[in-house]
Every structure is written in C-alpha cells, then in structure tokens.
Amino acid sequence: MKKKRVNPRRKPATYADICTAKKQAQEKAIELTWSIFFTVLRDKEGYEIEDLQRVWKGCEDLSDSIARGYCTVADLRQILKEEAGANLK
Structure with missing residues (x-):
C-alpha cells in the first residue's frame, strides 16, 4: 500500500490564522463598501x-x-x- 505524500510547502492553518484572515476580510469588505457609498454620494448626489x-x-x-x-x-x-x-x- 502506498503512503500518502504530504506537500512539504503546506502549512496547516491555526485557529488564530483563520480568525486573522476573517478579520482582514471583514475590514476589507467594510472599506470597500464605505468607499463605494461615499463616492456615489459625492459623484452622483453632489455631496x-x-x-x-x-x-x-x-x-x-x-x-x-x-x-x-x-x-x-x-x-x-x-x-x-x-x-x-x-x-x-
């Protein structure tokens, strides 16, 4: 029976890594949303x-x-x- 080879470059993600990535994704989404929102208010609504x-x-x-x-x-x-x-x- 063949032994399954593990990718030597693979680094398992820790719970802290996942939480950090989630927080970064949330912050990026909020930044994107605010940027769109205020650009529309400025450009389209004349604020x-x-x-x-x-x-x-x-x-x-x-x-x-x-x-x-x-x-x-x-x-x-x-x-x-x-x-x-x-x-x-």
Missing part, C-alpha cells in the same frame, strides 16, 4: 465634504447605538421597510 462628514457622523452614532444594544440591524431594516417601503435584501 460636499461637510455633507459627507455629517453622514459619517450619523453612521458612527447609529453604529454606536447598535453596539450598545439600543437597537439592532434587524430593527433598522424593519423600520426602513415599514416607513419608507425599502425592502433591503
């Missing part, structure tokens, strides 16, 4: 720097409310659906 700063501050405040448990993302989505008819998927 000036003061407007962008105001939006950023509002987003930070709402994020803080979520982090403190005052509301959830599900709550926000439900409010948008009920009050504005916006069904985000």
Whole structure:
C-alpha cells in the first residue's frame, strides 16, 4: 500500500490564522463598501465634504447605538421597510 505524500510547502492553518484572515476580510469588505457609498454620494448626489462628514457622523452614532444594544440591524431594516417601503435584501 502506498503512503500518502504530504506537500512539504503546506502549512496547516491555526485557529488564530483563520480568525486573522476573517478579520482582514471583514475590514476589507467594510472599506470597500464605505468607499463605494461615499463616492456615489459625492459623484452622483453632489455631496460636499461637510455633507459627507455629517453622514459619517450619523453612521458612527447609529453604529454606536447598535453596539450598545439600543437597537439592532434587524430593527433598522424593519423600520426602513415599514416607513419608507425599502425592502433591503
């Protein structure tokens, strides 16, 4: 019976490696999303720097409310659906 050969260049990933990669992927996705969002506001909607700063501050405040448990993302989505008819998927 042949013995299975192991690739000598293969390095098993540790749990810490996986957590680090996950965190990096999340940060990259957030950075990409914010870049797209603010570029659209600037280029398509004509927002000036003061407007962008105001939006950023509002987003930070709402994020803080979520982090403190005052509301959830599900709550926000439900409010948008009920009050504005916006069904985000």
